[in-house]
Structures are given as structure tokens and as C-alpha cells.
Amino acid sequence: MIALFRKNRRPTPAHPLEARSKTGANDYRGERKPGLKCAPARTDGVFRQAIETGRTRLLITGAVMALAFAAVSGRLVEVAALADPHEPRSVHAVRTTEVQTERAAIVDRNGKLLATSLRTVGLSANLRKLLDPVEAAEKLASVLPELDANRLSAKLSRDANFAWIHRNLTPRQQHQINSLGIPGLEFHDREARVYPQGRLLSHILGYTDVDNRGLSGLERSFDEALRTSDKPLRLSIDLRMQHALHEELKNAIDEFQAVGGAGVIMDVKTGEVAAMVSMPDFDPNHPTADPSAARFNRATLGVYELGSTFKIFNTAMALDAGTVTMAGGYDASEPLKISRYRISDYHAENRWLSVPEIFIHSSNIGSAKMALEVGPAGQKAFMQKMGFLDRLALEIPETGTPQYPKTWRPINTMTISFGHGISVTPLHLASGVASMLNGGHQVTPTLMKRYAPVKGPQIIKREVSDAVRKLMRLNTLEGSGKNAAVPGYLVGGKTGTAEKVGASGGYKRKALISSFVAAFPMTDPRYVVYAVLDEPKGTKATFGYATGGWVAAPLVGRVIERIAPMAGISPVNPQDPDIRHALAIMPPKSEQKRLASFTATMTAAIGTE
Amino acid sequence: MRVFVMFVWVMLFGATGYTLFHITFQVEMMEGELSRLNQEIIKEQEAVHVLKAEWSYLNRPARVETLSKEWLPMLGRISPAQVMRVEDLPMRQDKDQDDDQPSIGANDLTAGAEALPASLKSSEGEMSQ
Numbered sequence: 094m095i096a097l098f099r100k101n102r103r104p105t106p107a108h109p110l111e112a113r114s115k116t117g118a119n120d121y122r123g124e125r126k127p128g129l130k131c132a133p134a135r136t137d138g139v140f141r142q143a144i145e146t147g148r149t150r151l152l153i154t155g156a157v158m159a160l161a162f163a164a165v166s167g168r169l170v171e172v173a174a175l176a177d178p179h180e181p182r183s184v185h186a187v188r189t190t191e192v193q194t195e196r197a198a199i200v201d202r203n204g205k206l207l208a209t210s211l212r213t214v215g216l217s218a219n220l221r222k223l224l225d226p227v228e229a230a231e232k233l234a235s236v237l238p239e240l241d242a243n244r245l246s247a248k249l250s251r252d253a254n255f256a257w258i259h260r261n262l263t264p265r266q267q268h269q270i271n272s273l274g275i276p277g278l279e280f281h282d283r284e285a286r287v288y289p290q291g292r293l294l295s296h297i298l299g300y301t302d303v304d305n306r307g308l309s310g311l312e313r314s315f316d317e318a319l320r321t322s323d324k325p326l327r328l329s330i331d332l333r334m335q336h337a338l339h340e341e342l343k344n345a346i347d348e349f350q351a352v353g354g355a356g357v358i359m360d361v362k363t364g365e366v367a368a369m370v371s372m373p374d375f376d377p378n379h380p381t382a383d384p385s386a387a388r389f390n391r392a393t394l395g396v397y398e399l400g401s402t403f404k405i406f407n408t409a410m411a412l413d414a415g416t417v418t419m420a421g422g423y424d425a426s427e428p429l430k431i432s433r434y435r436i437s438d439y440h441a442e443n444r445w446l447s448v449p450e451i452f453i454h455s456s457n458i459g460s461a462k463m464a465l466e467v468g469p470a471g472q473k474a475f476m477q478k479m480g481f482l483d484r485l486a487l488e489i490p491e492t493g494t495p496q497y498p499k500t501w502r503p504i505n506t507m508t509i510s511f512g513h514g515i516s517v518t519p520l521h522l523a524s525g526v527a528s529m530l531n532g533g534h535q536v537t538p539t540l541m542k543r544y545a546p547v548k549g550p551q552i553i554k555r556e557v558s559d560a561v562r563k564l565m566r567l568n569t570l571e572g573s574g575k576n577a578a579v580p581g582y583l584v585g586g587k588t589g590t591a592e593k594v595g596a597s598g599g600y601k602r603k604a605l606i607s608s609f610v611a612a613f614p615m616t617d618p619r620y621v622v623y624a625v626l627d628e629p630k631g632t633k634a635t636f637g638y639a640t641g642g643w644v645a646a647p648l649v650g651r652v653i654e655r656i657a658p659m660a661g662i663s664p665v666n667p668q669d670p671d672i673r674h675a676l677a678i679m680p681p682k683s684e685q686k687r688l689a690s691f692t693a694t695m696t697a698a699i700g701t702e
Numbered sequence: 703m704r705v706f707v708m709f710v711w712v713m714l715f716g717a718t719g720y721t722l723f724h725i726t727f728q729v730e731m732m733e734g735e736l737s738r739l740n741q742e743i744i745k746e747q748e749a750v751h752v753l754k755a756e757w758s759y760l761n762r763p764a765r766v767e768t769l770s771k772e773w774l775p776m777l778g779r780i781s782p783a784q785v786m787r788v789e790d791l792p793m794r795q796d797k798d799q800d801d802d803q804p805s806i807g808a809n810d811l812t813a814g815a816e817a818l819p820a821s822l823k824s825s826e827g828e829m830s831q
Contacts, residue, residue, distance in 0.1 A: 206758035289759035336763030581782035
């Protein structure tokens, strides 16, 4: 700029700035001197001084300006190219790999989707802006056939600001409603809870209300966690096992016209519930479509007298207390009479029975005597250890509290020995059996995936646990559980048939709770499978019997046949000498006389002698 | 010389200005592109989310079973006799070594035994879910 200024002025010789010219400033001055009228020396000095001052000022100004410009350009470069942007950038790349929903998904142990939230559109009306409610209702009903025009117009004519019309519109319906062009209608982005598996897990998952608040099952107990977490909730349930149990239980209920049923598959080592079914069930997508009785969870909330399956615990209790050994036994030749009660056997043998015989013939008399030797206090303490006197601890809110006598008298001890007089949930029983079979450690059931086996406190001795395994195995070979046998999987089990308490208080002969509990493979149990049917009726195929051995045992056998390959359990040869040895029960050596029939049975059953 | 210096300055200013605006516009354009892509990604993710639910719905065990009954009637329920471990498969035998051994498939096994070959130890190991 300074250069430009100088250049322009150059052709004007008289200008003071000419003095700065390099071409002999003095010479010019000398020539011009005569032309000036005033005193040259003084004028010259004043001019020069003025020029110098001007130049200096100009220079300083120029320098300051240049500096300022330099600063501005420097800053420009810094901001544009070098410095980090201090302002947040307006756009960022999306980083989420999953869609953010208000409610996290629920998946099974293998990651299969069980419950998720989907975006949908809700339709509401702003009643103040709605011009003609009747016309609007008619138009809407033509697009949404599930709505009744009269009821809708009544709803829209109310004196209010706001009314929901529909909560889940399909995109097509939304488009159609949009093209109706009714003023005052509003669309809302909503989320709908969807259960792709339908009825399969109804009682486990529970359901939510229209505002996606959990109302039952895991949806309720994990309501807060599901809202705040992005990660799906991983359950212990194996969808395939759940399906196998669900289907077989449903078939059995249909076949025997039972009013309901429940089933549990539990991992013996971890306590994980791999499958849990309660029938009748409901569709959590439409929870109110089924009668409310269908929402009752028989597997965890319903408490039942579960009958002879309790003989597993009774025998374990007596063996653990040491009041009897596997070689011992009791006289079951005559029914027991105590005050006005009479205890008799369903499959009466009317003779002295050894402990294994009491188990496989399901002798009530023998079991009652066995329990009496332990005593009411010991039995109560044992039941307490098993958790049969406490409310079931599980993740869902629908858990039942057992019913048991307040004063534990000898008669109670006797009936409880064969599963009457104490009511527990089917899941109580399944976890109790698991505790008996895993070496005697208490099993706490869970619906959440566990990654490592959990070893609870020891309830019974390891040897007693081994004995129980052998007894249960013997029962499917020779006893009441034959119908549950599956070749190759070494199933062991126990039947249970209890009469339901009628309205008048007494037991009803015809209304039964028939159940079967099994575990496999008995050499090292992995899964407990329990099924219970409520009021089954006998069929021709079962010769009219509706007992556990006839209705529940075959069902459990079919379930085991289906789930064993899923669990990666390969079939073995039950005739293998190692296996026979591992599961053999040695018949008592003494008392040979009384045991003639017993020895014959044992020899036939296990062939080790 | 001055003209040249002037020229250089002008060019520099011009180039700087051009580059600056060019970069600004480019950044703006790319940000627009980014937000478009972001929206597209979110849309796709939502579609995937819905499809996952649908996939899960279509793969309900009950439905798969019905389909299998209809289209794969030869695959009935697996009986334990059909389950074997790889270790239990008979190994191929070289002819020159074992001429006296029976060939595969010719084993005259007793009834019921052919299906259950695994040893007792099988229930101990490999229980992976």
C-alpha cells in the first residue's frame, strides 16, 4: 500500500515527498531554491522536519497495520488449518450398532430373541381441533375395521382435550388415515412390546401394559433394568427345550383332558431353569385375550401336594440321618393306623420291604415308618434345609409360599413322608431333586444365565446322593417309572400321584395331581425334568389309570428323548458292565430268608450278583 | 519487481481465499453427506431390528417343526439310536493290514447293541451347551 501511494505521487515534482527520491535530492533543491520567495534554509528545515515526521508516522501506522494484518492472517491460518475445533461439530458419525429402544430385548441362553420393542405409530385426536367427531369416527372406522364407529364417535364427542384412538398403526394404516385429511388427528411415535415366540414363554416373560410397563413375569421384576439398559437380558431358558417341554405337555394335557399342567427342566449343576411351562397359557402379545386363569403360573405360584415324589426326599433324609441304610427295611405288611387315620399302600405288597423296595413300590407304610424314625423335628429341619418351607426365590414376582402344618405332629410326619400335608410349587420340587442328585449341594433355581456352576451348601452326604441316584434309576428299570425309560440316556425317576383336596376338605379319589420327576443320565445327572398334570383322566391306552406312572412318565420320557441331543448328551449302552456296576444296588446279605423275592427282583433288574 | 511482488501477494490471497472457501464448502457438503448416511444407517438399523423380530417369529420352533413335517417327512424324531459320537464311528481300515477283520457294515451285532456304542465316559466330558 505504501508502495502504491509513493508511485502515484512520483510525477508531481513539487511534492514534498519527492525529496525521498533516490536521484539526487540535493540537486533538485539547489535548482529550485531561487523560485521560492521565502527564506530557503528555514523553509527547507521545516519541510524536512514535517516530511520526516510524516514519514515516521506513516511507517509506524503501516507497521502497526501490517502487524495487525499478520496477526489476523496468522489467526486465520491457525483456526482454519492448525487448531482443534473448539466448537462441537454439528454432525457426528453414528456409532451405535443396535437400535436404541426404550425397553431392552430379552433373549434366551443362545441369544434367540424372546421379547423386543418395535417402533410403531399411535393415533390420537385433539378434541378441541376436531371439527366433526361423528364424521371423523365414521371415516376412521372405514380404515380401521377393528374400531366401532359409534363407540369412537362417543369417545371423540367427549368434553376433553385428548383421546387415544389407536396405539399401534401399521405404516399402511397411517398412510390411509393421513389421506383422509381429518384435522385434529395426531400421530405419535411409540414403541410396542413384541413377543415373537407367542405363547411359548408366556409365564416366564410376563407381559407389559399399553405404556410398556411390565405387569408380570420378568417384564415386571426387571422393569427398571430393561428400561435403563441397552443390553439384552439373557435368560437361562433354552428355546428348543422350552418348545419340547411345551409341546409334550400340551399333547399330554389334550390326551388326558387335564385341566392344566406344569413342567420344569433344570440344570442339576447350575440351577438354571432351561425350560418352564405352565398350562393353560396365554399370548403375551394379547394378554387379555385369554381367560385370566390362564395367567396363573402353576410352575412357580401354584402350590400342590405333590405326592410320592416326596419319597425321594424322605429316603434321602432317613439315609442321611443314618436311621436306616440301603440294606435296611420296614414291615409293610399291614396298613398303619394312627388315631382316626389309616395309611395303606397303593401297590400293596403286604410284606417286609427293603429301602429300595419301599422306593420302587412307592410304599406309603414303609415311608411313614422311615420318617417316624427320623422324627417330626428332624423332618421339619430337613424340609427347612431343602427350602420347602420358604417362599420360592426366583426372579419372577409370581412365586408361591409353601403350605405346611403349623404344629408338626407325628401324623404330619407320616403323611409328609409321602408328599401329603405339605404343598410346594413344582419348581420347589425340581430344585429339591436337583439338590439330591448333584452330590448333595443345595440348588437355587434361576432364570438368568449362569456361566459357572454354583455350589450351594451341602444338604445331604455325597454317598446319600449316590444312593438316591441308584434308587431313581432302579425305579425306571423295575418300578413305577418304567414308562419314562429312554434307551441309552440312563433315565431315573419317581412317580407321584396325589389326590386333590375337595371343597369339603377331604381328598377326592378322582381328582388327581399326577406327576413324574426324572433326571438323566443317572451316572452323572445333568438335567432334572419334572412334569405335573392337574386332574388327568385315564384313557383306554392307560387302562383307565391317571396316575403319575401312566400319564406323566411317558411325557417326561419323550421330553428327555428330545432334549438329550440338544444338551449334547450322547446315548450309552445301559448293558455296559461299567454302567451297571456304577448304578447297582447290592441286595442285603443278611436276612436272606425274608429277602427271597427281593433278591430275585434285584437280580432280574440289575443283573449284578 | 514490485509488480511481481504484488502479483504474488494477490495470487496468494486469491489462492488462500479460494482454498478456504473450497474447503468450507467441501466440509459442508461432506457433513451433509454424513448426516444423510447417518440417517440411512439408522433407517437400516431399524429395518434390521424389525427383521430380527420377524426372523425370530418365523423361526418359532413350532413353525419350524410344522415345516419340517411337511417338507422333510423322512426326518422324524431323532431316536437315541441315531445319535453317535465321531469317536464311535469305525475307522477306515487299510486292506493289506487287516484282511481278516470284518468290513464296515458287515458287523453282525446283537440286536439292540448296535445303536448304543458310546462308553460310560461319554457322559462326563463334552457337555458344552
